[in-house]
Each structure stands twice: as structure tokens, then as C-alpha cells.
Amino acid sequence: MAGVLSTEHTRTAAAQDVRHGEIRGRDLVRLQLKLKWTLWKRSYRKNVGKIIGTSIGALYGLGGLAMLVFLFLGTTLWAGEGELFPQIVRGLGAVTVLLWFLIPVLAFGIDDTLDPRSFALFPRSARELQPGMFAAAALSLPSLFTLLALAIATAFELLWLVLFGQSAGWVVLGALALIPANLAGLALCLLLPRAWFAHSAARASSRKGRELGGIFGFLAMFVAIYAFSLSMQRIEDLDVTWVREQLPGVVEVLAWTPLGALFSVPMDLAEGRVLTALLRALIGAATIVLVWLWWRRSIDLSMTSALTGDASSGQTKVSPLVPRFVPAGPFGAVLGKSLRYWRRDTRYLAALGIYPVVIVFFVAMGFMVPEARPMMLGMAVFMCAMTGLSISNEIGFDGPSGWVNIVAGAPARANLLGRIAAMAVLMVPAVVVITVALPLLYGLPELIPMTVLGSLGAMISGWGTSMVVGVLLPYPSSAPGTNPMKDKSASSSNAMLSMAISMVTVFVPMLPPLGLGIWGAIAGNLALITGAGVLAIVIGVAVLLIGLRIATVRLDARYPDIFQKVRDHV
Secondary structure (H helix, E strand, O other): OHHHHHHHHHHHHHHOOOOOOOOOHHHHHHHHHHHHHHHHHHOOOOOHHHHHHHHHHHHHHHHHHHHHHHHHHHHOOOOOOOOOHHHHHHHHHHHHHHHHHHHHHHOOOOOOOOOHHHHOOOOOOHHHHHHHHHHHHOOOHHHHHHHHHHHHHHHHHHHHHHHHOOOHHHHHHHHHHHHHHHHHHHHHHHHHHHHHHHHHHHHOOOHHHHHHHHHHHHHHHHHHHHHHHHHHOOHHHOOHHHHHHHHHHHHHHHHOOOOOHHHHHHHHHHOOOHHHHHHHHHHHHHHHHHHHHHHHHHHHHHHHHHHHOOOOOOOOOOOOOOOOOOOOOHHHHHHHHHHHHHHHOHHHHHHHHHHHHHHHHHHHHHHHOHHHHHHHHHHHHHHHHHHHHOOOOHHHHHHHHHHHHHHOOOOHHHHHHHHHHHHHHHHHHHHHHHHHHHHHHOOOHHHHHHHHHHHHHHHHHHHHHHHHHHHHOOOOOOOOOOOHHHOOHHHOHHHHHHHHHHHHHHHOOOHHHHHHHHHHHHHOOHHHHHHHHHHHHHHHHHHHHHHHHHHHHHHHHHHHHHHHHHOOOO
16 A cells, blocks of 8 residues: 555656655745744744844944944035045945954854754755855844945945046946945855854864853953953044044055955946956955855755764773862862863853953053052952852752762762862962952052952852852753853843842951951051951851851752752753
């Protein structure tokens, strides 16, 4: 019976010119467009945060388009000479392409909706999938706003050609090249992130590469934010005349790169620079071809790696769980396990990596704004206290592996102390070095006792607070190795509540030493400054002992219940 049905099905398919496993290219593109549209719509269902974020982004986009119109009006009709307009067009075109590439490179938390790995089980090659993926790339708000911006730029470029073009022949030639060149530039904008996403998908088949990529992207984002903040400190010293003199040279260099070559072609033709326009068109076309081929190869690699799975070298080094510098026992086992977490788990590594970036920012800010140095020292103490709070969800980070502590009967006090000790091994030396170096760099050596002792006291207080909050308000965490940009655990109500309580509990006890330290610094009294640091240590140790006692009693009595709250990763 099955053979009869199969034969009949084959005969019917042949009569209708349908071949098994085949689909026409246009139909495949249409299916991919429909899939992208469906996934995009579904991503907004019951996602109020995304709806609000998209609405705000759309408002910013409309505002940007309005500013673009006024900028082009100011450099064409209102200016009267139109000399600056070609430079503006070339520069904005290069910046647009650069941003389309940098955003997916730096923001590791962004995913490609049509991830090539999702097509690995289908009998389709990268050559077949590429056209549909490229068409689907245009179905997004950034693509829409970029297209609108290009339409505005095209209209003003035509206006500029009519008003300020050298001769009728060059104006016509520039106008003919205008729309193809701008569309080619838009195509490059769409291709670059697609190629990068596919490349990242191929590389992400290695868990180590995926985790390191997430951390570097996370840190790069903070570096960019702090660099922008530092640059804004000297914005009033900017020489506008010097910038205007340097702008033509910078724009000309960018126009010879793949970033700005395509958007420069119409302006070059309008200015009578035919050879320059041809060379830049060649650079742009070669870039599109190379990116297209890179994208195709990355799609093939990502689909192959999705089928083969994560690679493993088989050369993992096995080391003792308990470190040599502590005796074997529950405390040593927890200490060793926690040190491994801090060394291998991206959830911990991201927390460690951000502190050097912030410290460098403090140093730079102190040198750029000398009057802000005392505040930068205060912020350094604040960051040290925050390191203590980074272990406030240790039980939640254990996730499903927490059952080991329960069935092994690990003493609650050793379990908690081991985690604190691991944090101390990593952070105490760094905190001492930083809080000694910063006052010396700022020329305030008299504040060293207060910064060192105050930082250690705040950090110790944070340990005690973290232990209490960790057993009273645990919350499920993301899985080990999670990209920091994709970590959803901090968005829960328990996470926000625990962080708010932790910060209050840490800094309220530190108010007396803070007040005493400020008094001593204003009065220039070394005894008061040192006394503030000693008081911070005493209060920090007291908070740690009280917090450790409360957390130990709670964990002994309710560990199975606590485990039930955090046993599943989010």
C-alpha cells in the first residue's frame, strides 16, 4: 500500500512539475521574508519592555531624521554656497556604514533573527539561502530609518546638483549615478552585520569563543561609554576653526576607504572627478563582492558547526579541587570551587573585567579634571564596596548543582566562608594596590590610610550583607557561560530588590566613618583620617560576623527550600 501511495505521489508531483526537496529561488526568498516578518511580530507579544524600547528608539529616529533635514538645509539653501555639503554627505555616509558594522561587533547580545544555524537541518546551501537572508535584513526599523535617511540625502543631493553643479553634463552624470550609488551603500550597510553575525555564529560553536566574545563585547561597550564621557569633559576646549580646517582631509581619507567610497561617487562626478569616481566605485563594488563571499563562507561554516557540535580538544588539565594553601575539608573544597568559578565562568569574569576599566576611567578623570580628584577617590571606595556585593547571589549562581552541597552535608558556615575567602583572595590585593596608587597619582598621599582602610571596610561589609541577602532573597541565574549581554537574571524583581537592600545595608553602617573621614580631610587632621579608616574596618568586620551568623542559621534550616527557588536557570 505504501508503495502504491508513493508511486502515485511521485506521478502527481511529476505531472505538476514539482520536484521533491526543491523550491524555486523566488519562493525561498518569499518564505524567508515571511519567516522574518512572523518572528519580528512575535517578538513583541507580551513584551512590554521591547515595545516601549522600540517606541523610544523610533522617536529618536524621527528626531534624527528631522536634524538631518535641517543640517542639509543649512548646507544647501540656507548657506548660499554649498561648499560644505559634499563633505557632509561623504562623511555621514562613511559614519553610517561604520555604525552598521560596529554595533553588531560591539553589542554581543544582539542576535541575527535568521540565524544560519537554524537552517542546518534543511538541504539548502549558503548560495541558496543568501538572497532571502539579504532581503529579510531589510525588514527592520534600523533598515527603514537608514532608507529614509538615504531618501532625504538623495533629494538634497539632487537639489545641490541643480543649484551648485559645475555644468549640465556633470550634473546629469552625477544624477544618474546618485540612486545606484546610494542603494549600493545601503546594500553594504545591510551586508556587513549579516556577514558578522554569520561569522560569529560559526565561531560561537566553540563555547570558549562564545564566552570570550561575550566578555569582550561587554567590556568594549563600557570602554566606549567611558571614553565618550571623558571626551565630553573637554568639549568646551574644542577649537571649531581647527576642526573645520581638518574636516576636508579626514573626509577625503574616509572616501578612499570601503566605508565612504560608494557615497562619494555622485559628488565626485558632479565635481568633474571622473577617475576618482571610477576608482571609488571599484573599491565599493569590490567590498560588496568580498563581504558577500565572506558571508557565504561564514554561513556554510556556521551550518556545518551546528551539525557537528562544540569541538573539544580532549586535553583538559585536571587539578586538585582544594588549593594547596588551605587544609582539605569543606571550607577548602568550597574555596577551590569558587576560585574556579571566578576563573572560568563568564558570569564572574565579566564582573572582574569591568573593575579595571572603571579604575582607568577614575585615573583619567582625575587628571583631566583635577578638582574632581576627591570625588574620584570616593568613587573608588564605592567600587570596592560593590565588589563585595558581587557575591550576593552565590546560591543562585550554583543553580542545579546546588544539590551537591545538600547531599554531601556541607556545613553552612564553611559553604559561605569558602565563597567569601575566594573573593578575598582575588580582590584584597587588588584593592590595596589601587587605593594606594590612586592617592599617590593624585598627589594626595595623606588620604592613603582612609582610602585603603575605608575600601577594605566597605568591601568586608559587602561580604556580610551579600551572605544575608543571598539566602533570604535568592533568584535563578542564567546558565554558566552565558553572554553577559544576554543575562536575564538581573531583570527579576528579586534581583532588583536584593541589590537595593544590599546597597542600603552596606552604606548605612559606613556613614559614621564617611562623615569622620570628610571632617578629617577638610580639617587636614591625619588622626581623624586614620580613625575613619579604622572605624570602617571595625564596622565592616561587625557586619560580616553578624551577616555570616544570620546566613548560616538560615541556610542550615532552609537549604532545600532555597535550592528549589534557584534550581532552574533562566
